[in-house]
Amino acid sequence: MAKKLTIDGKEILARDDATIIEAAHEAGIVIPHYCYHPKLSIAGNCRMCLVEIEGRPKLEISCNTRVADDMVVYTQSPRVIEGRRGVLEFLLINHPLDCPICDQAGECGLQDYYMQYGLYHSRFLEAKVHKRKVVDLGPDIVFDAERCILCTRCVRFCQEITKTNELGLFYRGDTVEIDTFPGKRLDNKYAGNTVDICPVGALTSKDFRFKIRVWFLQETKSICPGCARGCNIFIHHHDGRVYRLKPRRNDAVNDTWICDAGRFGYKAINEQRLLHPMQRQGEAWQRVSWAQALAQVSETLQRHAGAVALLVAPQGTNEDCYLLARLAREVLSAPQVVLYPGEPGDEDDLLLRADKNPNTRGAQDMGLPPPVSTAQLASLVAAVEQGQVRVLYAIDVNLQQAFGADTLARLAGHLDCLVFQGANTLPGWEQAHVALPSCTYAERDGTFTNFQGRVQRLNAAFRPRGEALPAWQIYQRLANALGQSWDYPSAEAILADIATRVPAYAGLSYAKIGDLGCLVGTTP
Amino acid sequence: MERLTFWQKLYLPEILRGLAVTTRHFFANLLGQRHTVTQQYPEQPTRVSPRYRGRHRLMRKEDGSPRCTACMLCATACPALCIHIEAAEHEDPTVEKYPAVFTIDELRCVFCGLCVEACPCDAIRMDTGVFALAAYKREHFLYPRNLLLGDEEPRHIAEGRAPLD
Ligand code: SF4
Ligand code: SF4
Ligand code: SF4
Ligand code: SF4
Ligand code: FES
Numbered sequence: 059m060a061k062k063l064t065i066d067g068k069e070i071l072a073r074d075d076a077t078i079i080e081a082a083h084e085a086g087i088v089i090p091h092y093c094y095h096p097k098l099s100i101a102g103n104c105r106m107c108l109v110e111i112e113g114r115p116k117l118e119i120s121c122n123t124r125v126a127d128d129m130v131v132y133t134q135s136p137r138v139i140e141g142r143r144g145v146l147e148f149l150l151i152n153h154p155l156d157c158p159i160c161d162q163a164g165e166c167g168l169q170d171y172y173m174q175y176g177l178y179h180s181r182f183l184e185a186k187v188h189k190r191k192v193v194d195l196g197p198d199i200v201f202d203a204e205r206c207i208l209c210t211r212c213v214r215f216c217q218e219i220t221k222t223n224e225l226g227l228f229y230r231g232d233t234v235e236i237d238t239f240p241g242k243r244l245d246n247k248y249a250g251n252t253v254d255i256c257p258v259g260a261l262t263s264k265d266f267r268f269k270i271r272v273w274f275l276q277e278t279k280s281i282c283p284g285c286a287r288g289c290n291i292f293i294h295h296h297d298g299r300v301y302r303l304k305p306r307r308n309d310a311v312n313d314t315w316i317c318d319a320g321r322f323g324y325k326a327i328n329e330q331r332l333l334h335p336m337q338r339q340g341e342a343w344q345r346v347s348w349a350q351a352l353a354q355v356s357e358t359l360q361r362h363a364g365a366v367a368l369l370v371a372p373q374g375t376n377e378d379c380y381l382l383a384r385l386a387r388e389v390l391s392a393p394q395v396v397l398y399p400g401e402p403g404d405e406d407d408l409l410l411r412a413d414k415n416p417n418t419r420g421a422q423d424m425g426l427p428p429p430v431s432t433a434q435l436a437s438l439v440a441a442v443e444q445g446q447v448r449v450l451y452a453i454d455v456n457l458q459q460a461f462g463a464d465t466l467a468r469l470a471g472h473l474d475c476l477v478f479q480g481a482n483t484l485p486g487w488e489q490a491h492v493a494l495p496s497c498t499y500a501e502r503d504g505t506f507t508n509f510q511g512r513v514q515r516l517n518a519a520f521r522p523r524g525e526a527l528p529a530w531q532i533y534q535r536l537a538n539a540l541g542q543s544w545d546y547p548s549a550e551a552i553l554a555d556i557a558t559r560v561p562a563y564a565g566l567s568y569a570k571i572g573d574l575g576c577l578v579g580t581t582p
Numbered sequence: 583m584e585r586l587t588f589w590q591k592l593y594l595p596e597i598l599r600g601l602a603v604t605t606r607h608f609f610a611n612l613l614g615q616r617h618t619v620t621q622q623y624p625e626q627p628t629r630v631s632p633r634y635r636g637r638h639r640l641m642r643k644e645d646g647s648p649r650c651t652a653c654m655l656c657a658t659a660c661p662a663l664c665i666h667i668e669a670a671e672h673e674d675p676t677v678e679k680y681p682a683v684f685t686i687d688e689l690r691c692v693f694c695g696l697c698v699e700a701c702p703c704d705a706i707r708m709d710t711g712v713f714a715l716a717a718y719k720r721e722h723f724l725y726p727r728n729l730l731l732g733d734e735e736p737r738h739i740a741e742g743r744a745p746l747d
Contacts, residue, residue: 163653
């Protein structure tokens with residue numbers, strides 16, 4: 059049964075157990091709030107969400123009042139606005155007004171609501187209470203007790219989501235402060251989320267602090283490539299450089315969180331990039347043009363037809379994997395294709411998945427073989443050593459991890475050509491003979507299929523750095539150098555092709571996948 | 583528009599009238615030197631009004647450290663995008679943030695004064711009265727923090743080198 063109520067003159071049907079703030083937000087009416095968070099328990103301590111309910115003498119907090127039939131709620135009446143102003147004035151009484159040096163400025167709940175509802179002149183004549191500033195709470199978290207409005211979102215996050223209980227409230231009255239319990243540090247694998255949910259500048263990220271003002275940042279919707287979960291994220295970037303990643307809400311995948319490993323994964327977009335096609339002559343690398351590099355690769359592939367192996371990490375998008383599978387099937391004569399996901403990592407029951415690749419499932423859906431473990435690479439090593447494989451084309455693979463430094467050097471000696479393709483200079487890349495730069499997930503469109511079978515979209519945030527190309531364009535150019543005439547104009551066109559050829563992906567398009575992704579069945 | 587009369591269309595009488603004014607001033611100044619408005623710049627220093635927007639300078643706190651907190655409001659307000667600030671963590675937690683790098687590209691600046699208006703702590707001013715910012719190379723117009731703070735005289739221009747940071 060749903061409850062029928064009126065908010066600001068709008069008739070609304072709400073869930074039976076919904077609170078007024080939830081019902082209002084669902085109907086597109088925004089009620090100012092600090093302590094309420096859709097994924098945390100109700101605290102009801104900030105009093106910012108006051109609304110007027112007909113027939114009740116006082117203003118009530120909408121985050122902790124359940125809806126009822128025939129309730130009539132006002133969120134913008136003069137009494138409510140007066141109430142909010144009063145609450146804001148209380149919250150700001152001891153506030154240091156650090157905005158010029160505060161990293162939150164520009165995305166601060168206090169600034170925003172002050173401009174909307176406050177706009178008073180301070181009437182506070184007494185001295186402000188001073189508290190600790192620049193407190194080191196954990197490896198990436200800095201705390202400012204003066205800016206904190208004690209909404210306890212961070213405390214509840216550590217209690218309810220990570221269940222690690224590092225944070226608590228200490229002391230009383232106007233000296234109350236957030237702190238870690240003795241001997242503890244705010245160092246859980248999801249600690250960065252406390253910075254995101256802190257509505258003010260009390261918790262800031264050491265990594266992001268002072269790097270840039272938030273109003274310079276642009277935002278692009280994307281997917282974290284850190285593991286098979288595929289958390290939905292925003293890439294915050296300026297001038298072709300990524301400054302931070304923020305979680306993007308998707309209740310089917312990551313709620314409103316991301317892990318810290320994923321959060322700092324953005325550094326690979328800015329640093330250690332392979333930017334130009336290169337050829338190795340002896341020990342020295344020489345920059346060459348794409349035409350030269352592709353001519354060399356296609357010539358070797360042709361010369362050693364039948365003795366080619368593709369070693370692929372499932373880092374590429376579905377579009378990449380689809381063209382790679384076509385390349386292997388239709389253009390090269392029966393190469394050995396090995397899908398190598400690398401060593402498994404951390405896994406827990408919140409977000410982290412042991413498979414540290416974003417698209418292991420999608421790669422198989424697109425026609426690449428099932429993944430192999432590091433031990434199973436032995437047969438590939440044997441094939442190279444016995445001369446059955448003369449060309450190894452490694453794509454996004456950490457070669458050092460896959461083979462070990464000694465074996466890798468030996469393999470490179472046996473091979474006629476070792477091609478490395480990747481966005482970053484992964485360990486072991488320098489053993490290759492040719493290096494082809496592909497672009498990172500931030501510089502391209504595409505889709506990943508996460509471990510649940512949800513296809514999700516990447517969006518290009520800025521142009522590729524250097525001469526990097528999306529991997530599918532490299533495959534297309536290679537195929538064309540080998541006599542094909544592929545002419546996909548964009549990743550979107552490849553997905554349209556996938557939608558007609560791969561049964562599980564039938565009918566998919568970028569528009570249909572949208573911002574929150576689309577579940578697909580398994581390919582038979 | 584009013585039509586020109588025949589007399590005006592001739593132009594010549596008006597030109598002669600203008601020449602007469604010039605000639606009158608010429609002889610008045612030559613003989614009496616009473617109405618000269620020309621300044622003998624650069625032999626005599628020129629006078630600018632106190633509100634004249636000249637080259638920027640950065641102000642100091644009482645303890646001598648830069649007053650700027652690296653809030654970037656000037657850089658945000660600047661229409662020419664010529665202010666480059668890199669903020670850093672100050673060891674004193676009550677200061678917290680300071681500009682490790684503060685460079686103004688005076689060649690790109692349009693001298694609008696918006697940076698001065700934007701600054702919440704009066705850390706940047708344009709009251710130096712300096713307007714002659716000639717140099718031989720574009721790089722020499724990049725004024726770093728120490729020049730703006732007045733730690734060093736802008737001798738680099740005469741010496742034909744880039745300013746030292
Ligand atoms: S928390 Fe908000 S209001 Fe307080 S100093 Fe930071 S930006 Fe300003
Ligand atoms: S640190 Fe932030 S999230 Fe935690 S109680 Fe204070 S204001 Fe709320
Ligand atoms: S005077 Fe105008 S153009 Fe020059 S630095 Fe200031 S804001 Fe920028
Ligand atoms: S506005 Fe003032 S305080 Fe802020 S960065 Fe510019 S000079 Fe410094
Ligand atoms: S949001 Fe309702 S009391 Fe804080």
